[in-house]
Amino acid sequence: MTLLITGASGFIGRHVCAQLTHHHDILAVLRQPDTQLPALRQQVNALGGQGERLRAVQGDLDLPGLGLPEDLAPPQAIIHLGARFAWELDRETAHRTNVAGSLAVAELARRHGSRLVFISGFMLENREHLQRLGITSDDPEQVDWQAVYRRAGGYEASKLEAAIRVRALAAASNLDLVEVQPATVAGHSHTGTLDTAQPLFALLDNLASGRLAMAPGSPQHWLPLVAVDHLAALIAVAATGDTVPQRLLALDPDTPNLQGLLAIAANTLGRRAPQRHLPIPVLAALLRLPGMPRLMNTWPEALHFIQPTRFDTASTDAFLAQQGLTRPAMEAVIAASARWYQQYRRDQPDLYPA
Structure with missing residues (x-):
């Protein structure tokens, strides 16, 4: 199985690559492959993965069509971890990377018939919070996004908008979508990194x-927290498993x-x-x-x-048990x-x- 991943060089992405390269080839979307790929391979090796199974293709979430080559071989699954994170992020910048970029990734998955493992966030399961922000509909066209950005800030609002718009695209096109909703990421369960x-x-x-x-x-x-290595393992099985729930709440209750x-x-x-x-x-x-x-x-x-x-984690708990994954003790x-x-x-x- 060949998997394409955005955000591979990030904190979570490196751990996901370390998990997956034991059994799969990974194609990482990188802005500067010549300099980023050697460093990423070293980091993946240090985490116990097989860096030699990593290849790279030049691309950027801010570019139309991600800036990817037209002859890209269809991957079996696409893991979308890439995002722009900063507090006080302006709406235009946040929307371009986190919303338009996510929709471009979803369209790529739809075109190639690939499973899309989309990384959103746990607050999408907090209905009261969404209502306070003004998100009362699953239809993205029925939401006053300007008000949401004003209340939540650019980063959170863009992640919420991206998830809701990607869900709508998936529903309209029969895209195989798995949404992983991480809590705040803690360190590695053993090293604390x-x-x-x-x-x-x-x-x-x-x-x-x-x-x-x-x-x-x-x-x-x-x-709410989730250990980075446990999150990476969950994302890995979400990308490669046969039967996966549409949403996985990656949160330690x-x-x-x-x-x-x-x-x-x-x-x-x-x-x-x-x-x-x-x-x-x-x-x-x-x-x-x-x-x-x-x-x-x-x-x-x-x-x-x-x-x-x-939060109710029953669905995710059942999937973890099925996959033989256990949460490390959060304390x-x-x-x-x-x-x-x-x-x-x-x-x-x-x-x-x-």
Whole structure:
């Protein structure tokens, strides 16, 4: 089986490639294959994969038709991980990469008859949140997207719009679509390896740097997590399995509440865990003050992912059992992520002077 993947050089993508190259050839869509492919192969080998099974094709989510060659051989499945992530992302940029780019990937899958494994996000299963944003219809043409972008910010809004538009395209064309909906990504379940762009890294950094005197929200609020290696394994079987549910919620329901998460991390980091809570509306008001997001290393858009809502993972649980996949214990994953962060901090004396 030959698989095409976007976002292969990203944190999740590298782990997915390491999982899949044990048994499959991977064609990675890269902007600069000559320089990116050798580095990606090394990273995949370091993660236990077989980097020599990786090839590359030049392409870009921002280009019409992804900038791919016309004679591209049809892949059996396409994994779409590529996305543009940043807080305060402007709507035009977010839409071009995350919405138009996703639709171009979906059209490529439709044209070649490939399964599309589309990576969206867990908040698509939070109906109350979607309604607050103004998403009350499965028809993308019935949504006031301008209002959604204003309320959610460019990154989250574009990911929501992309998922809903790709679903509509799939329904209209009989596209074989599997949507994987990851929670916030934690580190590797054994090594704790964590990407510095991940929100969990910022949370650990704030805790270690003394910027978290209180836990955001209430005792009911939590930040759902998934270990990166477990997520990669789920994506791999979603791409290669015979019978796969249309949606897979990649979220550990046993993730502790936010205060519990911080307590585990604080114990590992040798810090004092927050004992009191700061209501989300109060924190959101503080973050509207000029300069406060940068000072607090917390962005208003990130607060949307800290929710009291719990999720039904029964369908995903059944699929995991069928595939013989088990979730690693999340408390151990949090501790491993904190240990990795601690070592990272020691290795960056210029960023973290004593």
